[in-house]
Amino acid sequence: MFPNDKIKELVNSKIRVEMKGEDLILEGRLRAADDYMNILLEDTKEVEDEKEKRALGSVLLRGNNIIYMEKIA
Amino acid sequence: MFPNDKIKELVNSKIRVEMKGEDLILEGRLRAADDYMNILLEDTKEVEDEKEKRALGSVLLRGNNIIYMEKIA
Amino acid sequence: MFPNDKIKELVNSKIRVEMKGEDLILEGRLRAADDYMNILLEDTKEVEDEKEKRALGSVLLRGNNIIYMEKIA
Amino acid sequence: MFPNDKIKELVNSKIRVEMKGEDLILEGRLRAADDYMNILLEDTKEVEDEKEKRALGSVLLRGNNIIYMEKIA
Amino acid sequence: MFPNDKIKELVNSKIRVEMKGEDLILEGRLRAADDYMNILLEDTKEVEDEKEKRALGSVLLRGNNIIYMEKIA
Amino acid sequence: MFPNDKIKELVNSKIRVEMKGEDLILEGRLRAADDYMNILLEDTKEVEDEKEKRALGSVLLRGNNIIYMEKIA
Numbered sequence: 001m002f003p004n005d006k007i008k009e010l011v012n013s014k015i016r017v018e019m020k021g022e023d024l025i026l027e028g029r030l031r032a033a034d035d036y037m038n039i040l041l042e043d044t045k046e047v048e049d050e051k052e053k054r055a056l057g058s059v060l061l062r063g064n065n066i067i068y069m070e071k072i073a
Numbered sequence: 074m075f076p077n078d079k080i081k082e083l084v085n086s087k088i089r090v091e092m093k094g095e096d097l098i099l100e101g102r103l104r105a106a107d108d109y110m111n112i113l114l115e116d117t118k119e120v121e122d123e124k125e126k127r128a129l130g131s132v133l134l135r136g137n138n139i140i141y142m143e144k145i146a
Numbered sequence: 147m148f149p150n151d152k153i154k155e156l157v158n159s160k161i162r163v164e165m166k167g168e169d170l171i172l173e174g175r176l177r178a179a180d181d182y183m184n185i186l187l188e189d190t191k192e193v194e195d196e197k198e199k200r201a202l203g204s205v206l207l208r209g210n211n212i213i214y215m216e217k218i219a
Numbered sequence: 220m221f222p223n224d225k226i227k228e229l230v231n232s233k234i235r236v237e238m239k240g241e242d243l244i245l246e247g248r249l250r251a252a253d254d255y256m257n258i259l260l261e262d263t264k265e266v267e268d269e270k271e272k273r274a275l276g277s278v279l280l281r282g283n284n285i286i287y288m289e290k291i292a
Numbered sequence: 293m294f295p296n297d298k299i300k301e302l303v304n305s306k307i308r309v310e311m312k313g314e315d316l317i318l319e320g321r322l323r324a325a326d327d328y329m330n331i332l333l334e335d336t337k338e339v340e341d342e343k344e345k346r347a348l349g350s351v352l353l354r355g356n357n358i359i360y361m362e363k364i365a
Numbered sequence: 366m367f368p369n370d371k372i373k374e375l376v377n378s379k380i381r382v383e384m385k386g387e388d389l390i391l392e393g394r395l396r397a398a399d400d401y402m403n404i405l406l407e408d409t410k411e412v413e414d415e416k417e418k419r420a421l422g423s424v425l426l427r428g429n430n431i432i433y434m435e436k437i438a
Contacts, residue, residue: 141205289351
């Protein structure tokens with residue numbers, strides 16, 4: 001069932017995720033995801049105006065605070 | 074049961090979606106949706122003041138962060 | 147059980163809904179609702195300072211982002 | 220089970236409710252409530268700086284957007 | 293199971309709670325709590341810059357809008 | 366199942382958590398967590414611009430208000 005299938009396809013891809021709060025934009029490699037869109041990103045960086053602002057390591061994102069996610073090249 | 078029926082009718086239509094966060098407005102073709110209004114949009118663009126601000130590809134939107142969605146011509 | 151009963155009474159009435167996000171106020175005719183307060187409004191308009199700001203058609207509103215709804219004359 | 224018991228005690232009392240969004244403060248008589256704190260208020264008024272700002276009639280409030288509620292005299 | 297056990301330990305203690313919305317900070321005695329962190333506080337006061345800003349009586353707080361809670365002396 | 370496994374691995378580690386609301390950043394030792402990412406942090410401090418702003422003791426964080434969490438050295 002969607003969206004699980006779609007998210008599973010994205011595992012191991014690089015994705016961009018926009019989060020709620022201060023509208024944080026994160027990019028990283030998607031390593032795992034569950035049915036609530038809780039996700040584990042690796043080699044994560046925070047991006048602002050298309051530039052890297054800050055490097056983070058492995059981060060866990062809470063699904064309900066994801067605005068959108070998209071695959072990046 | 075509503076709203077699933079209504080959303081299913083919209084699959085393959087172009088829709089506009091207003092999201093929480095920085096009140097992002099996205100337009101794209103609705104390709105899939107689940108019971109939580111998690112949706113997959115294709116050929117997505119971010120819109121500001123009725124103009125395209127940024128092109129996105131295929132994006133997954135988290136249902137709980139959708140303010141509203143409407144069909145566009 | 148409340149609030150479903152109350153919302154069902156409102157179907158086909160004109161209602162005003164305040165949404166989260168940019169605190170959008172929408173008015174329209176309530177056509178359908180489910181147990182999560184996800185609703186379908188028709189002939190919807192966005193209202194600001196008691197005046198119509200923008201006309202929308204048929205819109206789907208996500209229940210968790212509704213602050214309140216009330217019947218209007 | 221709490222908090223249902225507590226809320227049931229408040230039915231027919233006047234309450235003050237602070238909502239999310241623009242941090243709306245509403246006062247009215249509590250007429251009904253469900254397990255999610257979705258509530259029906261009657262003779263509702265919006266309050267700002269302890270004064271009535273606007274009169275609303277009967278309003279339905281979505282429980283997840285309630286910050287707190289308290290009984291008022 | 294956590295966090296219910298932890299919260300139960302706090303019943304009858306004075307706690308500080310930061311809420312969403314206007315980032316309200318409340319202090320009071322925890323009288324009851326359920327599995328969703330919906331809580332009942334008594335002798336509640338709103339705190340700003342470590343000073344009492346406003347006294348509230350007995351308030352019901354919606355769990356999903358709690359940022360954090362901590363025991364105070 | 367993820368993300369529970371991942372979070373369990375983090376128990377007893379020092380973590381950084383960004384919360385919704387005023388975009389609070391907290392650092393502390395993770396002592397317990399449940400399936401909703403509700404967590405118990407000990408020796409918690411609030412961090413601003415990479416410096417300690419305020420010391421908190423043992424705090425309970427509501428999972429739905431977590432933006433992300435990451436392990437720190």
